[in-house]
Amino acid sequence: MCSINVVVIAEDHCMIREGLKQLLELEPDIRVIAGYPDGKAIVDNFMQVKPDVVLMDVNMPVLNGLEALARIKKMDPSAKVIMLTIHQDREYLLKALELGASGYILKDADSRVLVDSVRNVNGGQTYIQPCMANELVTEYKRIKNGKSTPRKSLTSREIEVLKLLSKGMLNKEIAKELFISEKTVKNHISNIFRKLGVQDRTQAAVYAIKHKIVE
Numbered sequence: 001m002c003s004i005n006v007v008v009i010a011e012d013h014c015m016i017r018e019g020l021k022q023l024l025e026l027e028p029d030i031r032v033i034a035g036y037p038d039g040k041a042i043v044d045n046f047m048q049v050k051p052d053v054v055l056m057d058v059n060m061p062v063l064n065g066l067e068a069l070a071r072i073k074k075m076d077p078s079a080k081v082i083m084l085t086i087h088q089d090r091e092y093l094l095k096a097l098e099l100g101a102s103g104y105i106l107k108d109a110d111s112r113v114l115v116d117s118v119r120n121v122n123g124g125q126t127y128i129q130p131c132m133a134n135e136l137v138t139e140y141k142r143i144k145n146g147k148s149t150p151r152k153s154l155t156s157r158e159i160e161v162l163k164l165l166s167k168g169m170l171n172k173e174i175a176k177e178l179f180i181s182e183k184t185v186k187n188h189i190s191n192i193f194r195k196l197g198v199q200d201r202t203q204a205a206v207y208a209i210k211h212k213i214v215e
Helices: 014-024 039-049 065-075 090-099 111-122 130-144 156-166 171-178 182-196 201-210
Strands: 004-009 030-036 053-057 081-085 103-106
Touching: 004 014, 004 039, 004 111, 014 030, 014 111, 030 039, 030 111, 039 053, 039 065, 053 065, 053 111, 065 081, 065 090, 065 201, 081 090, 081 111, 090 103, 090 201, 103 111, 103 130, 156 171, 156 182, 156 201, 171 182, 182 201
Parallel strands: 004 030, 004 053, 053 081, 081 103
Antiparallel strands: none
């Protein structure tokens, strides 16, 4: 039996990473080859370890899971990434899928769900935890019925910044792309947060995909 090589990432909590590792390695066909404390660490090491499946938390320090997902998929479009999260929210789910996630499961899921997700995703399938799959149906109905929330009063430049932010780009990279200073980027991001009523980059990115600011 061939082993499935998995990289486990779970926030910055070593105990959670170790717990996931132990759960997965109870299975004879799953081997955890590495664990990292944040999104930047997995991005920096991904091409070296080349796992079959990445299990990655959405909320992580330094670089959050959605930003890390975008970068991993840019490096390797065939990468298989399962997002592990506390967010039972269709906005996070839709953003993760839009960025190329192969799976989406909740942290309070049964251990069987965790194992099944790894095996299914490794086999080329998409695995969405059943309770979250219902959110996709709800979103489909919303779009079909033409129900959408109007875009807030963002300027054209703020929309440009939001689009790049949603791709996982850092302030320095956005500044270079738009030929503006990092300070100006920070000011634009502050304005975006205020206008959208969000508190961080992940929430802003989720808003952008939900309201079709990002294609």
